[in-house]
Amino acid sequence: MFHFTATYTDLYQLSMAQVYFNKNENQQAVFDYYFRNLPYKGGYAVFAGLEELLDIIETLRFSEADLEYLKSHDFEPAFLKYLKDFRFSGSIKSMAEGEVVFPNAPILEVEANLIEAQIIETILLNILNFQTLIATKASRIRNVAGNKTLLDFGLRRAQGPGGYYASRAAMVGGFDGSSNVVTGRDFGISISGTMAHAFVQSYDDELTAFRDFAKHRPKNCVLLVDTYDTLKSGVPNAITVAKEMEERDQKLLAIRLDSGDLAYLAKRSRKLLDDAGLNYVKIAASNQLDEYVIQSLQNQNAPIDIYGVGTNLVIGKPDGALDGVYKLAFANGKPRIKISESISKVTLPHKKQVFRVFTEDGTMVGADAVALEEEWHINRMHHPVEPFKNLVLTSLKQEPMLHPVMESGKRLNPKKSLQEIAAFSRKQVNALPDEYKRFDNPHIYKVGISTQLKQERDKLIEQHKE
Amino acid sequence: MFHFTATYTDLYQLSMAQVYFNKNENQQAVFDYYFRNLPYKGGYAVFAGLEELLDIIETLRFSEADLEYLKSHDFEPAFLKYLKDFRFSGSIKSMAEGEVVFPNAPILEVEANLIEAQIIETILLNILNFQTLIATKASRIRNVAGNKTLLDFGLRRAQGPGGYYASRAAMVGGFDGSSNVVTGRDFGISISGTMAHAFVQSYDDELTAFRDFAKHRPKNCVLLVDTYDTLKSGVPNAITVAKEMEERDQKLLAIRLDSGDLAYLAKRSRKLLDDAGLNYVKIAASNQLDEYVIQSLQNQNAPIDIYGVGTNLVIGKPDGALDGVYKLAFANGKPRIKISESISKVTLPHKKQVFRVFTEDGTMVGADAVALEEEWHINRMHHPVEPFKNLVLTSLKQEPMLHPVMESGKRLNPKKSLQEIAAFSRKQVNALPDEYKRFDNPHIYKVGISTQLKQERDKLIEQHKE
Numbered sequence: 001m002f003h004f005t006a007t008y009t010d011l012y013q014l015s016m017a018q019v020y021f022n023k024n025e026n027q028q029a030v031f032d033y034y035f036r037n038l039p040y041k042g043g044y045a046v047f048a049g050l051e052e053l054l055d056i057i058e059t060l061r062f063s064e065a066d067l068e069y070l071k072s073h074d075f076e077p078a079f080l081k082y083l084k085d086f087r088f089s090g091s092i093k094s095m096a097e098g099e100v101v102f103p104n105a106p107i108l109e110v111e112a113n114l115i116e117a118q119i120i121e122t123i124l125l126n127i128l129n130f131q132t133l134i135a136t137k138a139s140r141i142r143n144v145a146g147n148k149t150l151l152d153f154g155l156r157r158a159q160g161p162g163g164y165y166a167s168r169a170a171m172v173g174g175f176d177g178s179s180n181v182v183t184g185r186d187f188g189i190s191i192s193g194t195m196a197h198a199f200v201q202s203y204d205d206e207l208t209a210f211r212d213f214a215k216h217r218p219k220n221c222v223l224l225v226d227t228y229d230t231l232k233s234g235v236p237n238a239i240t241v242a243k244e245m246e247e248r249d250q251k252l253l254a255i256r257l258d259s260g261d262l263a264y265l266a267k268r269s270r271k272l273l274d275d276a277g278l279n280y281v282k283i284a285a286s287n288q289l290d291e292y293v294i295q296s297l298q299n300q301n302a303p304i305d306i307y308g309v310g311t312n313l314v315i316g317k318p319d320g321a322l323d324g325v326y327k328l329a330f331a332n333g334k335p336r337i338k339i340s341e342s343i344s345k346v347t348l349p350h351k352k353q354v355f356r357v358f359t360e361d362g363t364m365v366g367a368d369a370v371a372l373e374e375e376w377h378i379n380r381m382h383h384p385v386e387p388f389k390n391l392v393l394t395s396l397k398q399e400p401m402l403h404p405v406m407e408s409g410k411r412l413n414p415k416k417s418l419q420e421i422a423a424f425s426r427k428q429v430n431a432l433p434d435e436y437k438r439f440d441n442p443h444i445y446k447v448g449i450s451t452q453l454k455q456e457r458d459k460l461i462e463q464h465k466e
Numbered sequence: 467m468f469h470f471t472a473t474y475t476d477l478y479q480l481s482m483a484q485v486y487f488n489k490n491e492n493q494q495a496v497f498d499y500y501f502r503n504l505p506y507k508g509g510y511a512v513f514a515g516l517e518e519l520l521d522i523i524e525t526l527r528f529s530e531a532d533l534e535y536l537k538s539h540d541f542e543p544a545f546l547k548y549l550k551d552f553r554f555s556g557s558i559k560s561m562a563e564g565e566v567v568f569p570n571a572p573i574l575e576v577e578a579n580l581i582e583a584q585i586i587e588t589i590l591l592n593i594l595n596f597q598t599l600i601a602t603k604a605s606r607i608r609n610v611a612g613n614k615t616l617l618d619f620g621l622r623r624a625q626g627p628g629g630y631y632a633s634r635a636a637m638v639g640g641f642d643g644s645s646n647v648v649t650g651r652d653f654g655i656s657i658s659g660t661m662a663h664a665f666v667q668s669y670d671d672e673l674t675a676f677r678d679f680a681k682h683r684p685k686n687c688v689l690l691v692d693t694y695d696t697l698k699s700g701v702p703n704a705i706t707v708a709k710e711m712e713e714r715d716q717k718l719l720a721i722r723l724d725s726g727d728l729a730y731l732a733k734r735s736r737k738l739l740d741d742a743g744l745n746y747v748k749i750a751a752s753n754q755l756d757e758y759v760i761q762s763l764q765n766q767n768a769p770i771d772i773y774g775v776g777t778n779l780v781i782g783k784p785d786g787a788l789d790g791v792y793k794l795a796f797a798n799g800k801p802r803i804k805i806s807e808s809i810s811k812v813t814l815p816h817k818k819q820v821f822r823v824f825t826e827d828g829t830m831v832g833a834d835a836v837a838l839e840e841e842w843h844i845n846r847m848h849h850p851v852e853p854f855k856n857l858v859l860t861s862l863k864q865e866p867m868l869h870p871v872m873e874s875g876k877r878l879n880p881k882k883s884l885q886e887i888a889a890f891s892r893k894q895v896n897a898l899p900d901e902y903k904r905f906d907n908p909h910i911y912k913v914g915i916s917t918q919l920k921q922e923r924d925k926l927i928e929q930h931k932e
Contacts, residue, residue, distance in 0.1 A: 001468075001469070001470075001471060001474065002467075002468050003468075004467075004627075005467060005469070005648060006646045007647040007648040007651055008467065008621075008630075008646075008647070009621075009646075009647055010619070010621060010622070010645040010646065010647075010659055011557075011645050011646070011647050011650075011657045011658060011659030012645065012659030012660050012661055012662060013646065013659075015659055015660075015679075016661055016662065016664075016665045016679075016685050017678055018682055018683060019665070019678055019681075019682040019683060022682045023678065029664075029668065031664070052772050064649060065651060066647075066648075069647075069650065069651040070647075074685045074686075089775060097682065114668060115469075116918075118662070118664070121622070121662075122549075122568040122621050122622050125622035125623070126621055126622055126623075126624060126626060126627075126629055127626060129622065129623060130624070130625045130626040130628075131626065133625075153476070153898075155474075155475075155476060155588050155592055156476070156587070156588050156591035156592055156594060156595065157591070157592075157787045157788075157789070158592060158596070158625070158628070159596045159624070159626075159628030159631075159632070159782075159786070159787075160592060160593060160596040160597070160625075160627070160628040160630070160631040160632075160785075161468055161470075161592075161626070161627035161628055161630065161631070161783065162624070162625030162626040162627055162628030162629075163592055164474075164623070164626070164627065164912055165625075165626040165627070179477050179478065180474075180475075180476065181473040181474070181475055181476070181532075181535075181536075182471060182473040182474045182475075182478065182532075183471055184473075184477075184535065185531060185532060185535040191539070192477060193476055193477030193478030193479075193480075193481055194478050194481075195478055195481065195482055196478060196479075196482065196584070196587075197794075197795070198482075198495075198497070198584070198792075198794035198797075198802075199482045199485070199796045201797070201802045201803070201804055202486075202493075202580060202794060202798060202802065204798040204800075212485055212488075212489065213481075213482075213485055214484075215483040216484055216488045217481050217485060217540070219540045220540075227804060227805070228805050228930060229805075231794035250809065259806070276852075288597075311787045311789075312784075315781075315786040315787050316786070317786055317787075318786070319783060319788040320625070320777075320781040320782070320783055320784070321623045321624075321625075321777045321781050322623075323623070323777075324482070326664075326670060327664070328663075328664035328667045331664075331667070331668040332668060334670075336664075336667045336668065337667070338663050338667055338693060339580075339693070339694050339695075341723070349917075380618075403689075433651075435467070441816045449654065450884050459822075459839075464694060466784075
């Protein structure tokens with residue numbers, strides 16, 4: 001639905017680009033995308049947004065309106081002409097969308113000339129940071145919801161058009177469907193919905209409202225039962241309509257609870273439905289749900305079949321942002337580093353590869369080793385900050401995680417469907433040991449650096465000190 | 467930049483619409499937009515998004531792709547034909563964009579047939595909730611920043627395309643500019659930017675990087691001084707370049723600090739600049755700023771001229787969402803109400819007007835009275851929940867706040883510029899007494915209901931109890 005134009009960027013990218021353009025020297029550069037802190041005090045994140053991003057980058061252009069606008073911002077005519085013909089022509093290596101990812105290991109690496117690499121920085125961060133934040137939230141919710149149906153109902157409270165990608169990212173993380181119609185159209189998301197309180201209110205009585213709805217929308221019919229009194233009015237009226245539907249060879253799909261004590265109301269509603277011979281009618285629940293509320297409802301054995309999750313999902317409450325960054329690792333023929341008073345914020349130089357470590361039988365060891373690109377087996381992985389902490393990996397299986405996804409500005413593989421990405425993600429999350437998935441003080445996944453990379457980094461730090 | 471299609475909505479809006487379509491009776495309805503809780507534990511909010519929303523509603527259509535997609539979702543052909551010709555043809559009354567607003571008083575009222583009113587609900591909430599959240603955050607930051615320059619730097623951490631409207635809303639709330647180029651193009655926002663650490667890193671030394679930048683981007687030139695060592699390297703190199711610029715009759719605009727103790731570094735940098743005769747060179751600061759950090763910096767008299775605010779602004783941290791709702795007040799010729807176990811969640815029936823109360827000399831009294839539309843002066847305003855609390859308003863000035871902005875689907879006034887909206891908002895915020903603007907336990911602005919509205923509401927509650 002959204003078309004991104006190349007001015008969807010920070011002005012400084014264009015200012016820097018103007019300078020690089022004038023210098024006109026070897027400008028091949030490498031940038032790493034990674035984040036520093038896991039969202040939600042969790043033990044992992046789910047990488048999302050990649051397949052959309054590749055499409056966006058492949059087609060990113062400065063429009064006539066962009067160029068006309070930029071004329072008044074002190075860019076030189078030759079540079080504006082360059083922007084007119086701008087195409088991203090670089091290469092990208094990345095982990096797969098849906099992969100479980102951890103702080104401080106590159107998730108994606110851009111290799112391009114400095115101008116192009118800078119122009120795409122903002123949109124790359126904007127797309128990946130947000131979708132990874134939301135996919136991670138969705139994944140946490142899926143982890144506690146078992147095989148219950150999870151629906152995204154958040155569009156009205158989403159951060160404006162951010163809601164479009166929130167719905168997409170929710171599916172990557174394990175949701176089953178969304179109320180957001182346009183994401184059904186564009187991403188093939190299964191869309192669903194019930195009725196609003198306003199629908200019931202617009203009638204003089206609840207029973208007539210239910211009857212009309214069931215008559216005109218008999219398929220996947222869900223009745224909202226809490227407009228007046230859930231147990232005394234809503235559920236009994238829903239039962240009446242369900243029985244009438246049976247006479248027409250139709251089945252009521254579900255009732256929806258949207259207020260009150262959901263565990264109590266679900267149990268009482270279940271009993272009323274079962275006593276009426278309607279054990280096939282499901283119970284949907286919504287109202288400020290998140291992974292903690294759903295965990296509590298599950299622990300109470302609340303007979304809820306469908307959870308509708310809104311605000312807390314689509315805005316990634318309480319964090320609201322992933323702190324992903326895009327850092328220069330190589331430029332003009334040399335490895336590059338950013339010094340910081342805190343060594344934990346010093347960047348890693350050179351083109352790199354990330355190796356995920358497994359035991360012989362394929363179990364995750366809980367370690368990712370960041371290495372130089374040309375390394376192929378890491379014998380020892382060092383803590384990036386603590387000088388004496390390290391891990392011997394000699395006899396362990398190691399899989400490279402960064403794979404080419406774009407070359408010369410063209411994506412290398414057909415776009416994966418959202419369903420494919422979601423299935424992959426679920427497999428990866430399931431393979432991650434439970435200790436990393438618990439909510440309270442999850443086990444810390446180790447991300448270290450190879451001996452060679454450590455030597456390169458420390459050498460550059462020394463050089464800068466001089 | 468974004469084109470919203472009419473399927474940017476929740477499926478249930480279309481399901482309900484199908485039912486209303488089949489019923490084909492008098493379906494004139496009135497919906498109120500309001501929120502229940504102020505964001506950031508603050509004392510007021512700044513209403514934003516209206517002028518964009520009116521454009522969106524005026525042009526909202528179902529595209530061919532929408533209709534093709536909806537075919538597979540059990541809608542009847544006659545209804546799909548209706549959607550093909552869909553236009554919003556209703557009326558909207560609203561408070562002005564930029565107005566200071568308070569919980570539980572309608573900010574906007576939609577009068578339309580039920581189908582149209584439901585179809586626009588989701589996008590209305592999506593646009594207004596988010597922009598009001600961000601404009602309010604920006605306004606709080608402006609309140610403590612005095613006349614310092616405030617710039618939005620948040621696009622990379624924004625919630626995907628939500629960043630587009632975040633920049634817009636930041637201006638409504640009092641920001642001066644943004645790094646977000648496309649919002650300059652589309653909203654006339656003043657855009658600005660400096661350089662990234664990557665720019666400095668891409669050179670073998672900082673001084674050459676600064677020199678090149680100043681040479682090719684001399685206008686509004688800002689040098690980022692913390693890549694290696696702010697006081698030992700960054701500021702001295704910036705001073706060298708500033709002096710070289712003077713020889714070319716150019717002036718360095720500012721240096722930027724992006725890490726470390728900003729108050730300390732700003733004071734030390736100011737001294738170095740002043741000692742070099744560069745008292746015109748400004749100091750910009752960024753790095754996880756919000757209204758509390760800026761207040762602290764201001765209290766310390768940190769000599770910072772320009773604040774760059776990112777994540778905390780554009781995601782409306784820590785709330786992330788405004789709980790705005792859209793509630794039915796009138797339908798099919800009758801006032802409508804939603805009953806709740808808690809009277810604070812019972813909705814207000816009928817078409818309404820909101821009166822803001824002032825003393826004779828125009829000072830805000832701190833009270834908004836919600837009344838029936840036909841009332842013109844409120845003698846007594848009742849607490850909406852507490853039965854014995856009320857306020858006599860007889861001798862006070864009262865101004866109606868809801869004014870027609872759209873009739874028969876057409877906006878009544880030309881679109882206001884963002885600058886005009888922002889100026890109006892600042893005037894309104896300035897007129898609000900300080901007690902409502904402080905961060906800790908702000909004074910509670912009173913929102914009550916007129917005697918007539920109370921009687922109507924209570925009568926309907928009684929009827930529903932029977």
